[in-house]
Amino acid sequence: RIMRPDDANIAGNVHGGTILKMIEEAGAIISTRHCNSQAGEPCVAALARVERTDFLSPMCIGEVANVSAEITYTSRHSVEVQVNVMSENILTGAKRVTNKATLWYVPLSLKNVNKVLEVPPIQYARKEQEEEGKKRYEEQKLDRLETKQRNGDVILPVINPEPHTVGYSQSSLIHLVGPSDCTLLGFVHGGVTMKLMDEVAGIVAARHCKTNIVTASVDAINFHEKIKKGCVITVSGRMTFTSNKSMEIEVFVDADPFVDEPRERYRAVSAFFTYVSLSKEGKPLPVPQLLTETEDEKRRFEEGKGRYLQTKAKRQAQMQQAAQQ
Amino acid sequence: RIMRPDDANIAGNVHGGTILKMIEEAGAIISTRHCNSQAGEPCVAALARVERTDFLSPMCIGEVANVSAEITYTSRHSVEVQVNVMSENILTGAKRVTNKATLWYVPLSLKNVNKVLEVPPIQYARKEQEEEGKKRYEEQKLDRLETKQRNGDVILPVINPEPHTVGYSQSSLIHLVGPSDCTLLGFVHGGVTMKLMDEVAGIVAARHCKTNIVTASVDAINFHEKIKKGCVITVSGRMTFTSNKSMEIEVFVDADPFVDEPRERYRAVSAFFTYVSLSKEGKPLPVPQLLTETEDEKRRFEEGKGRYLQTKAKRQAQMQQAAQQ
Amino acid sequence: RIMRPDDANIAGNVHGGTILKMIEEAGAIISTRHCNSQAGEPCVAALARVERTDFLSPMCIGEVANVSAEITYTSRHSVEVQVNVMSENILTGAKRVTNKATLWYVPLSLKNVNKVLEVPPIQYARKEQEEEGKKRYEEQKLDRLETKQRNGDVILPVINPEPHTVGYSQSSLIHLVGPSDCTLLGFVHGGVTMKLMDEVAGIVAARHCKTNIVTASVDAINFHEKIKKGCVITVSGRMTFTSNKSMEIEVFVDADPFVDEPRERYRAVSAFFTYVSLSKEGKPLPVPQLLTETEDEKRRFEEGKGRYLQTKAKRQAQMQQAAQQ
Numbered sequence: 001r002i003m004r005p006d007d008a009n010i011a012g013n014v015h016g017g018t019i020l021k022m023i024e025e026a027g028a029i030i031s032t033r034h035c036n037s038q039a040g041e042p043c044v045a046a047l048a049r050v051e052r053t054d055f056l057s058p059m060c061i062g063e064v065a066n067v068s069a070e071i072t073y074t075s076r077h078s079v080e081v082q083v084n085v086m087s088e089n090i091l092t093g094a095k096r097v098t099n100k101a102t103l104w105y106v107p108l109s110l111k112n113v114n115k116v117l118e119v120p121p122i123q124y125a126r127k128e129q130e131e132e133g134k135k136r137y138e139e140q141k142l143d144r145l146e147t148k149q150r151n152g153d154v155i156l157p158v159i160n161p162e163p164h165t166v167g168y169s170q171s172s173l174i175h176l177v178g179p180s181d182c183t184l185l186g187f188v189h190g191g192v193t194m195k196l197m198d199e200v201a202g203i204v205a206a207r208h209c210k211t212n213i214v215t216a217s218v219d220a221i222n223f224h225e226k227i228k229k230g231c232v233i234t235v236s237g238r239m240t241f242t243s244n245k246s247m248e249i250e251v252f253v254d255a256d257p258f259v260d261e262p263r264e265r266y267r268a269v270s271a272f273f274t275y276v277s278l279s280k281e282g283k284p285l286p287v288p289q290l291l292t293e294t295e296d297e298k299r300r301f302e303e304g305k306g307r308y309l310q311t312k313a314k315r316q317a318q319m320q321q322a323a324q325q
Numbered sequence: 326r327i328m329r330p331d332d333a334n335i336a337g338n339v340h341g342g343t344i345l346k347m348i349e350e351a352g353a354i355i356s357t358r359h360c361n362s363q364a365g366e367p368c369v370a371a372l373a374r375v376e377r378t379d380f381l382s383p384m385c386i387g388e389v390a391n392v393s394a395e396i397t398y399t400s401r402h403s404v405e406v407q408v409n410v411m412s413e414n415i416l417t418g419a420k421r422v423t424n425k426a427t428l429w430y431v432p433l434s435l436k437n438v439n440k441v442l443e444v445p446p447i448q449y450a451r452k453e454q455e456e457e458g459k460k461r462y463e464e465q466k467l468d469r470l471e472t473k474q475r476n477g478d479v480i481l482p483v484i485n486p487e488p489h490t491v492g493y494s495q496s497s498l499i500h501l502v503g504p505s506d507c508t509l510l511g512f513v514h515g516g517v518t519m520k521l522m523d524e525v526a527g528i529v530a531a532r533h534c535k536t537n538i539v540t541a542s543v544d545a546i547n548f549h550e551k552i553k554k555g556c557v558i559t560v561s562g563r564m565t566f567t568s569n570k571s572m573e574i575e576v577f578v579d580a581d582p583f584v585d586e587p588r589e590r591y592r593a594v595s596a597f598f599t600y601v602s603l604s605k606e607g608k609p610l611p612v613p614q615l616l617t618e619t620e621d622e623k624r625r626f627e628e629g630k631g632r633y634l635q636t637k638a639k640r641q642a643q644m645q646q647a648a649q650q
Numbered sequence: 651r652i653m654r655p656d657d658a659n660i661a662g663n664v665h666g667g668t669i670l671k672m673i674e675e676a677g678a679i680i681s682t683r684h685c686n687s688q689a690g691e692p693c694v695a696a697l698a699r700v701e702r703t704d705f706l707s708p709m710c711i712g713e714v715a716n717v718s719a720e721i722t723y724t725s726r727h728s729v730e731v732q733v734n735v736m737s738e739n740i741l742t743g744a745k746r747v748t749n750k751a752t753l754w755y756v757p758l759s760l761k762n763v764n765k766v767l768e769v770p771p772i773q774y775a776r777k778e779q780e781e782e783g784k785k786r787y788e789e790q791k792l793d794r795l796e797t798k799q800r801n802g803d804v805i806l807p808v809i810n811p812e813p814h815t816v817g818y819s820q821s822s823l824i825h826l827v828g829p830s831d832c833t834l835l836g837f838v839h840g841g842v843t844m845k846l847m848d849e850v851a852g853i854v855a856a857r858h859c860k861t862n863i864v865t866a867s868v869d870a871i872n873f874h875e876k877i878k879k880g881c882v883i884t885v886s887g888r889m890t891f892t893s894n895k896s897m898e899i900e901v902f903v904d905a906d907p908f909v910d911e912p913r914e915r916y917r918a919v920s921a922f923f924t925y926v927s928l929s930k931e932g933k934p935l936p937v938p939q940l941l942t943e944t945e946d947e948k949r950r951f952e953e954g955k956g957r958y959l960q961t962k963a964k965r966q967a968q969m970q971q972a973a974q975q
Contacts, residue, residue: 001498002528005330005829009880025501029557033583042584062335064496064528090531093488110584157807171882173823174853179504179655184555184584203824203882207906230660232821232853256857326651327675330829350651354714358740367741387834389679415683416692416760435741504655509712 003063009202009212011278014059016215017198019085019099024050024191026069027081027103028183034071034079035107038120044183045079045105047190049140050221053101058214058282059087065098072102073133074119079105080133104140113185113226144222155236155252165291169207171200172236177229188227193253193269194218200237201249201273208239208247209287211277216246219272219307225255227268232256234265240272241304242290248304249273272307328386334527334537336603339384341540342523344424348408349375349516351394352428353508356404359396360432363445369508370430372515372548373403374465378426379542383607384412390423397427398458399444404430405458429465438510438551469547472595480561480577490616494532496525497561502554513552518578518594519543525562526574526598533564533572534612536602541571544597544632550580552593557581559590565597566629567615573629574598597632653713659852659862661928664709666865667848669735669749674700674841676719677731677753678833684721684729685757688770694833695755697840698728699790700871703751708864708932709737716745722752723783724769729755730783753840754790763835763876794872805886805902815941819857821850822886827879838877843903843919844868850887851899851923858889858897859937861927866896869922869957875905877918882906884915890922891954892940898954899923922957 007018024047031045059065066086073080085099109115124130158167173196181192198215205213227233234254241248253269277285292298332343349372356370384390391411398405410424434440449455483492498521506517523540530538552558559579566573578594602610617623657668674697681695709715716736723730735749759765774780808817823846831842848865855863877883884904891898903919927935942948 001524002334009826026499029499029501029583033557033581036583044584090528091535093532093535156809159806171824173825174821174850175823176659176849176853179660199826200824203826206882232857327679354652354740358714358738358743361741362743369741389683413683415679416686416694418683418687 001065003059003061003065005061008061011212012061013212013214014061015198015202016055016218017195019055019059019065020194020198020218021191022065022067023083023085023099023101024103024189024194026067026083027105028189030069030071031079031081031105035117035119041117042110043107043117044110044185046108046187046226047103047223048078048106049104049144049223050194050218051102051140052217052220053099054217055099055215057096057098059098064088064090071122073137074122075137076118077106077116078137079119080136081105108185110184143220155238162291164208164288165293166238166297169204170236170238171203171207172234173200174232174234177227177231177233179229182229186229190223193227194221196233196235197251197253197269197271198273200235201251201275204237204239204249205247205275209277211285213275213277215273216276217274221269221271223269225266225268227255228257233268239290240300241308242287243308244286245276245284247275247287248308249275326390328384328388328390330386333386336537337386338539339386340523340527341380341543342520344380344384344390344410345519345523345543346516347390347392348410348424348426349428349514349519351392351408352406352430353514355394355396356406356430359404360442360444366442367435368432368442369435369510370404371433371508371512371551372428373431374429374469374548375519375543375546376427376465377542377545378424380424380540382421382423383539384423389413389415396447398462399447400462401443402431402441403462404444405461406430433510435509468545472547478577480563487616489533489613490618491563491622494529495561495563496528496532497559498525499557499559502552502556502558504554507554511554515548518552519546521558521560522576522578522594522596523598525560526576526600529562529564529574530572530600533615534602536610538600538602540598541601542599546594546596548594550591550593552580553582555584557583558593564615565625566633567612568633569611570601570609572600572612573633574600651715653709653711653715655711658711661862662711663862663864664711665848665852666705666868667845669705669709669715670844670848670868671841672715672717673733673735673749673751674753674839674844676717676733677755678839680719680721681729681731681755685767685769691767692760693757693767694760694835695729696758696833696837696876697753697873698756699754699794699873700844700868701752701790702867702870703749704867705749705865707746707748709748714738714740721772723787724772725787726768727756727766728787729769730786731755758835760834793870803902805888812941814858814938815943816888816947819854820886820888821853821857822884823850824882824884827877827881827883829879832879836879840873843877844871846883846885847901847903847919847921848923850885851901851925854887854889854899855897855925858940859927861935863925863927865923866926867924871919871921873919875916875918877905878907883918889940890950891958892937893958895926895934895937897925897937898958899925
């Protein structure tokens with residue numbers, strides 16, 4: 001679809017969250033269709049995880065986004081979907097790949113939302129495809145378990161913070177979950193959640209460096225718990241790390257089932273977003289260094305640095321491999 | 326209501342689809358109100374057909390759209406509504422008619438959606454009004470039957486198409502039907518469908534001529550089948566004909582009731598949109614000729630040419646008539 | 651227009667904020683049109699103040715809102731607009747008045763946004779109308795000055811608050827101002843701000859009493875400062891007072907012109923919203939009493955009680971007057 005003014009920031013760059021939402025919608029459609037392709041209980045595919053996603057180049061207002069999706073692996077209870085986003089300037093005809101994302105879905109019964117159904121197996125062209133898929137499946141399963149454990153943290157407010165400290169840029173928003181945010185099952189679309197997360201992360205980044213910022217990448221996101229219609233969700237973000245030209249922001253989503261439900265507030269999702277600051281000509285600008293004050297902030301900064309160096313090393317290895325081929 | 330940036334393309338011209346959606350909402354309100362004006366089963370008016378609509382002059386961001394609707398004919402089971410759209414520049418006070426549209430609605434029972442109810446008759450000021458209405462009613466009925474038969478076609482993707490061929494500009498989008506797209510009966514508003522159709526047609530036109538384009542007219546649209554909440558709809562468009570200064574695009578809407586329904590994908594709507602290309606000063610530009618390759622494409626081009634010449638002849642006859650009065 | 655699921659809470663009651671937004675759009679159109687009705691500099695009317703507004707009866711999904719507006723007084727630099735909202739059930743034909751609101755607008759030059767232009771005078775049917783209007787004008791002018799002074803307060807976060815305390819239900823959201831939120835001058839529509847304020851107030855009310863809640867009334871709202879496109883706005887709400895069956899919530903709007911602007915965060919708007927809690931049958935429910943802890947909270951509770959008793963006395967006087975006529 002055509003990118004509109006409301007999909008973008010004031011510099012005309014489309015929000016990463018808008019793109020994440022389109023990706024998730026395509027993934028949800030193809031996996032729901034697949035899971036209903038055999039006679040049996042009708043079901044809706046629910047997003048369980050999005051693998052790390054890079055935003056290769058910013059999309060602009062007036063461009064057309066082409067989203068294509070393909071199922072690349074099925075386990076007994078989950079579906080792996082590969083989604084590609086191409087941006088097309090319909091005036092010049094120029095096209096470029098802007099995103100590649102991998103998503104995992106789980107089919108939930110339409111009659112009983114707590115029942116996970118079986119997924120019809122797909123046919124693989126080559127034996128290795130199935131094996132590689134299985135390996136990816138095992139890896140993400142492990143990672144999901146790990147993240148679940150580190151999820152206890154809350155963001156505490158700071159009074160009169162200094163510029164460039166963590167407290168200065170941290171932000172949170174609340175959103176009342178309406179009918180348009182939800183699937184047929186009455187649970188929030190994963191894409192809606194990701195859009196709000198990107199919105200908060202973008203505000204944290206802009207508050208820190210006070211320039212035009214764009215999403216560069218999103219860490220793997222695990223959806224631990226479903227969020228129901230009528231909940232209030234609180235999306236909070238704080239900066240964890242800055243390199244010379246990038247900022248890492250941690251985002252939490254907490255759900256508050258406050259009407260007619262005895263349940264306490266719970267952590268539904270968390271993830272790391274990476275942002276870069278762009279000049280008016282679209283070139284990356286230097287980012288002010290994050291000032292860490294508490295022990296926890298220093299520890300998170302080091303952890304963020306670790307993730308940053310790991311990603312950098314991985315990317316260089318890929319580039320060398322590509323150069324050798 | 327005031328036209329906002331999101332209602333318009335990057336040149337500031339309001340999308341034809343936004344206007345079609347407002348027209349349909351006005352039509353749905355007045356005909357639902359009329360059909361419930363006598364004691365009896367409560368019902369909701371569903372759009373059955375929109376007559377050919379011309380976009381007389383483009384509307385711009387910041388202008389106010391005034392929409393007025395009037396019931397002009399009732400048959401036993403259908404209502405004809407005439408809708409006029411005026412665009413008003415509230416800064417200068419200038420007003421102009423931008424659209425006149427005729428829509429046909431059918432009352433469906435709120436309790437049983439497959440039951441068509443009876444329409445309370447209206448009073449005619451003059452006997453001839455009723456007779457003219459009846460003639461229009463018979464004509465559209467015939468036309469609806471005809472269109473139903475030609476509806477089997479699909480749009481196949483083309484690899485590496487040449488510029489200005491049909492394959493080069495053809496486009497499609499998918500949309501998951503959400504609650505806000507639907508009436509009280511849980512079926513998609515006709516106006517929502519038309520807005521998506523105009524969006525796809527606009528992308529096809531822009532891909533073909535790579536300039537700023539605006540909707541000039543929409544052929545009669547028949548709504549053969551209802552589309553339910555939770556469906557995925559695929560809207561596809563391909564260019565069928567070009568004159569020196571206009572492009573005709575055929576648009577199909579297919580619905581996929583993929584959850585909870587054993588039903589196959591079906592064709593719900595189809596229509597022809599005509600676009601013109603505008604310079605920065607708002608003047609019509611020449612359009613590159615469409616290159617037809619297959620037998621089917623050549624046949625459709627000739628059929629499009631037929632429709633184009635017929636419309637042109639009709640318009641000239643009207644102008645002569647107006648000149649003689 | 652027809653009320654959609656997205657306009658309402660899960661019980662089907664249309665949000666007060668949706669209605670305030672429609673009211674403001676109607677007011678902005680009629681006053682902009684009036685201020686441009688004489689030759690002179692083109693201008694856009696900006697909302698300066700909304701008088702106290704009562705929500706007489708809740709509107710529901712599927713109903714049609716009819717909004718009508720009339721200019722009732724003009725001073726040299728401001729316009730008073732009276733807006734009435736009728737809700738119509740198009741299935742039964744039943745209509746009822748849901749809102750009456752009075753708004754004040756000021757014409758700002760399209761060329762120089764800091765220049766307030768002169769308003770063309772209107773004709774009054776009777777001499778007394780002009781005098782009564784002048785009285786209302788003087789009263790609101792005084793009230794605007796007063797509110798400006800009390801505007802220094804901020805909402806501080808509370809760690810682990812007890813249920814029914816002020817800290818327990820207080821909430822805030824952030825919103826990045828996009829192009830569709832703005833007028834031709836690039837400033838946020840008053841109606842957009844009021845919708846966000848109602849959203850936060852509604853979340854505060856629901857957190858306090860954990861039931862279905864609806865807006866009962868909104869105190870006079872003064873718009874002290876314009877908010878520009880690209881700002882981040884923080885909307886915060888805290889409960890100030892509860893009676894047996896109503897809750898008063900104070901809402902602040904702060905603007906953060908954080909990109910490309912040297913300016914500090916500033917208070918743009920503040921107001922009091924009153925909510926009631928409704929049972930499934932639509933009957934008012936008792937509200938848990940607000941627990942005040944600090945001196946400030948106790949003072950605000952007493953001030954809220956003062957406003958509550960004053961409004962109650964005024965309403966009783968009006969009813970007696972009406973009974974005598």
